[in-house]
Amino acid sequence: MKYLREMIGETLGTFVLVLFGCGSVAVSVLFNAHQGLMQIALVWGIAVTLAIYxxxxxxxxxxxxxxxxxxxxGGRMPIARLPIYIISQFVGAVTAGLVIYGLFSPSIAAYETAHGIIRGTADSIKTAMLFGEYYLSPGSTAVVSMHLALIAEAFGTLLLVLMIFALTEGCNVGRPDDGLAPVFIGLTVTSIICLIAPLTQAGLNPARDFGPRMVAFLMGWNDAAFPDQDGGFFFVYIVGPLLGGIVAAVFVVRILEPAMKTPPCCS
Known part of the structure; x- marks a missing residue:
């Protein structure tokens, strides 16, 4: 089957990324297993690194x-492959969401009972957050509009894609060895989460957000899984990262790569 290895790679890799990443959020909320943003951000960075390797x-x-x-x-992949990649990424993310729900369903129910949460109500966002991000999250002290959240997600994804290109571009002689690139990409994810997670919980990835969020919707959270009636979910966590990735690619191709290929003035 054409593109079979790509399908396997993207499905499996996204599954691992979302399983470990969302799993860290789940154990933090349900069991208070992690203390502070940095620990969760590190797990996400490790998840990205392992999935890439x-x-x-x-x-x-x-x-x-x-x-x-x-x-x-950026001219690194033909557009004909794009649907295969995106579909595989969403399949991997949904599968990870289902596994997380299967593992923690009894604990989620117990948490809801202990805290008087009725699944599907607005208050159940507190447990729906195990699956999807919310830029208007319960208990947050951040002041975030939909427009600011969109900009934050776009900017965070721009930084991520910029570093991916820089760490894998042959003309960047300052990049680390190819074998270490996944580690630095993972550290980039950790750093970006530490920067923008207080605003949007740092999605940076439409598949990572939509896949588990859809699982939450199907498992009884209903409107609590998609609480923003103004389209905030779509614009912030789908459109924002896509725009950030496109801007980063254009910047790299039009500005950064030509600059890297120009001999330094001191040579």
Missing amino acids: LTRHLSCAHLNPAVSVAMVF
Whole structure:
């Protein structure tokens, strides 16, 4: 089957990324297992690193629709492959969401009972957050409008895609060894989460957000899984990362790569 290895790579890699990443959020909320943003951010960075090492020989390990779209705009991947990559990424993310729900369903129910949460009501966002991000999250002290949240997600994804291009671009002689690139991409994710998670919980990846969020919707959270009636979910966590990835790709191709290929003035 054409593109089979790419399908396997993107599905498996996105599954691992979302399983470990969302799993860290779940155990933090349900069991108070992690203390502070940095610990969760580190787990997400490790998840990204492991997922890339696992699958980059199969599909170059995009694991994110925003990265795949950026690769098309940057001329690194033909557009014909894009639907296969995006579908596989969403399949992997949904599967991870289902596994997380299967593992923690009894604990989620117990948590809801202990805290008087009725699933499907507005208050159940507190447990729906195990699956999807919320830029208007309960208990947050951040003041965030939909427009600011969109900009934050776009900017965070721009930084991520910029570093991916820089760490894998042959003309960047300052990049680390190819074998270490996944580690630095994971550290980039950790750093970006530490920066923008207080505003949007740092999605940076439409598949990572929509896949588990859809699982929450199907498992009884209903409107609490998609609480923003103004389209905030779509614009912030889908459009924002895609725009950030596209801008990063255009910047790299039009400005950064030509600058890297120009001999330094001191040579």
